[in-house]
Amino acid sequence: MFSRRSFLISLVMQPIVIGSMLSEIQRNIQIDIQPDNNSEFVVINGWVFLKSDLLKMES
Amino acid sequence: MLFDLNAFDSNASTRNYDVCICGAGPSGITIARILANAGKNVALFEGGGFELTEASQDLYHGKNIGLNNWDAIYNCRLRYFGGTSNHWGGRCSFFDSVDFEQRDYFGMPGWPDGSREEMFKHLAEACAIVDIPENIFDELPKSHWKSNNFRISERAFSPPTRFRTKYIDEIKHSEKIDLYLNANLTDVRLHDNLSSVRHFELKNYKNDTFQFTSKLFVLATGASENAKLLLNFDKQIPKGVGNQNDMVGRCFMEHFNVDFGNFIVEDHLMWEQGTVQFSPTEALIRKLKIGNAVIDFNPNLRTKDYGRLHALKQSAREYICQTETMKSFARKITELDCEGDGAITSLIEQTPNLNSRITLGTEKDVFGHRRVVLNWLPSKADDITIRTLGQEIAKDFARTKLARIQLRDFVLDENIPIKDYGHHCHQMGTTRMSINPKDGVVDFNQRVHGLENFYIAGSSVFPTGGGCNPTMTVLMTSLRLAKHLVSLVN
Ligand SMILES: Cc1cc2nc3c(=O)[nH]c(=O)nc-3n(C[C@H](O)[C@H](O)[C@H](O)COP(=O)(O)OP(=O)(O)OC[C@H]3O[C@@H](n4cnc5c(N)ncnc54)[C@H](O)[C@@H]3O)c2cc1C
Numbered sequence: 001m002f003s004r005r006s007f008l009i010s011l012v013m014q015p016i017v018i019g020s021m022l023s024e025i026q027r028n029i030q031i032d033i034q035p036d037n038n039s040e041f042v043v044i045n046g047w048v049f050l051k052s053d054l055l056k057m058e059s
Numbered sequence: 060m061l062f063d064l065n066a067f068d069s070n071a072s073t074r075n076y077d078v079c080i081c082g083a084g085p086s087g088i089t090i091a092r093i094l095a096n097a098g099k100n101v102a103l104f105e106g107g108g109f110e111l112t113e114a115s116q117d118l119y120h121g122k123n124i125g126l127n128n129w130d131a132i133y134n135c136r137l138r139y140f141g142g143t144s145n146h147w148g149g150r151c152s153f154f155d156s157v158d159f160e161q162r163d164y165f166g167m168p169g170w171p172d173g174s175r176e177e178m179f180k181h182l183a184e185a186c187a188i189v190d191i192p193e194n195i196f197d198e199l200p201k202s203h204w205k206s207n208n209f210r211i212s213e214r215a216f217s218p219p220t221r222f223r224t225k226y227i228d229e230i231k232h233s234e235k236i237d238l239y240l241n242a243n244l245t246d247v248r249l250h251d252n253l254s255s256v257r258h259f260e261l262k263n264y265k266n267d268t269f270q271f272t273s274k275l276f277v278l279a280t281g282a283s284e285n286a287k288l289l290l291n292f293d294k295q296i297p298k299g300v301g302n303q304n305d306m307v308g309r310c311f312m313e314h315f316n317v318d319f320g321n322f323i324v325e326d327h328l329m330w331e332q333g334t335v336q337f338s339p340t341e342a343l344i345r346k347l348k349i350g351n352a353v354i355d356f357n358p359n360l361r362t363k364d365y366g367r368l369h370a371l372k373q374s375a376r377e378y379i380c381q382t383e384t385m386k387s388f389a390r391k392i393t394e395l396d397c398e399g400d401g402a403i404t405s406l407i408e409q410t411p412n413l414n415s416r417i418t419l420g421t422e423k424d425v426f427g428h429r430r431v432v433l434n435w436l437p438s439k440a441d442d443i444t445i446r447t448l449g450q451e452i453a454k455d456f457a458r459t460k461l462a463r464i465q466l467r468d469f470v471l472d473e474n475i476p477i478k479d480y481g482h483h484c485h486q487m488g489t490t491r492m493s494i495n496p497k498d499g500v501v502d503f504n505q506r507v508h509g510l511e512n513f514y515i516a517g518s519s520v521f522p523t524g525g526g527c528n529p530t531m532t533v534l535m536t537s538l539r540l541a542k543h544l545v546s547l548v549n
Binding site (some may be wrong): 008047053 | 087
């Protein structure tokens with residue numbers, strides 16, 4: 001369960017967290033994208049995505 | 060009637076029975092009860108007492124030289140009345156149709172034709188034994204999810220039934236069953252023509268020897284011990300009883316418990332009730348030539364937020380949980396569990412493999428038996444099953460928006476070895492059922508090939524292990540065997 005203290009901390013952290021999340025996604029897409037272009041799926045850092053979902057996310 | 064072999068005088072004359080059964084676990088107890096209810100005289104021998112003792116459990120010590128970092132040969136089994144049911148988990152499920160088919164890619168014959176029909180005749184009785192109604196399989200979750208590749212696994216939970224507690228009084232007071240405690244089977248003596256059993260030889264812990272005769276004999280000491288004992292019965296047949304084709308101990312099988320990775324919940328309806336288990340559809344198993352399995356998804360919904368600030372709290376949690384780099388740091392401060400922290404575990408069928416086997420070592424137990432050496436080995440086919448299942452379920456969940464899965468590297472890359480196969484304490488194989496004696500140890504009726512009156516019960520007779528917990532199948536095969544024995548005694 002979330003305590004009031006930890007909630008405040010998480011609010012303070014939000015900008016840092018969002019920033020690092022975005023940079024991580026970008027880095028992973030560059031590094032881990034699978035070479036099989038015919039596949040319906042893409043694997044990023046072990047996460048298995050439907051390619052069409054990923055395109056939606058990027059736009 | 061109850062007897063303690065430790066209190067017996069070795070010169071005491073012993074009774075003659077219709078059937079002698081060795082091993083009072085779920086299998087032996089079930090067979091004894093059915094025979095007794097049909098009016099047959101039964102001797103049931105149990106190596107332990109009513110409580111665990113060091114002297115008895117020590118006989119289960121052996122050596123693991125294959126997979127496994129946990130001493131499963133010792134820790135998985137319990138050697139006293141009620142057997143391993145004294146600590147089983149009670150999860151009950153059944154073999155699927157595909158498990159009974161001949162799967163060429165397994166490289167060994169499977170269950171003989173007709174096994175499924177024969178076995179399922181005893182389903183209702185088996186359910187009653189472990190105290191589950193026949194129709195209590197979990198309600199399916201309310202999700203709109205539909206997949207051609209995976210189905211929700213059917214299972215039920217026994218309380219779990221402890222055979223010791225449930226059947227102790229019935230057996231103690233039975234007029235038809237003589238239960239002998241501290242009665243260790245140490246040899247099976249054959250008639251001179253070596254085609255049938257003459258008597259069981261048993262020892263108490265004072266090393267006194269006793270002989271018991273009957274028309275029919277049953278070995279029901281669990282998969283590893285059945286093999287150990289047969290291999291040690293080498294006075295008349297040097298390779299061991301039933302081992303004329305060098306099959307005793309071979310094809311030892313377990314269920315792998317591989318940790319596939321993490322996941323993030325998407326279709327919340329599906330995960331409302333917590334853990335959901337999926338199995339590949341029978342069509343997928345046939346198409347991809349893989350083993351059967353149950354894959355457990357534990358969504359770890361402990362992170363549910365409540366109260367007026369619920370929405371805010373949830374969004375904060377999501378931000379923290381969605382980043383790899385910040386996640387561990389943030390979680391340390393907030394003591395927060397992220398959805399998807401729950402593991403994806405599994406119960407995966409192992410292909411029968413001649414090299415995965417039980418042999419005997421040089422170290423001996425107090426009765427002079429050589430101890431077990433277990434070389435539990437996966438095959439290439441098993442690695443294919445593991446990787447294929449992981450990849451297919453991740454793709455299926457991405458397609459159906461059930462959850463997003465993060466697979467471990469060894470699932471995606473076959474060059475990375477699978478380090479931890481896990482296990483379930485489901486020991487199977489070792490005296491497998493086969494039509495051709497060259498492929499196994501017992502025939503369709505669980506009679507040892509080449510011996511007229513000697514039968515084996517329990518999961519050691521499984522030619523394949525399916526993707527489910529074994530005890531329901533142990534019970535159904537034991538019920539079938541018991542009824543066959545009744546007809547033979549008649
Ligand atoms: C931790 C754990 C959890 C499990 N959970 C589940 C589950 O959730 N669902 C499921 O389906 N299965 C489960 N199992 C498996 C289940 O316990 C076994 O399938 C079941 O106990 C097999 O019954 P059995 O009678 O064949 O063998 P056992 O229960 O092993 O009984 C063998 C008996 O033979 C006796 N014996 C051994 N050697 C001799 C000898 N030389 N002379 C005389 N007597 C002897 C032993 O003392 C014992 O009483 C679990 C097992 C473990 C270890």
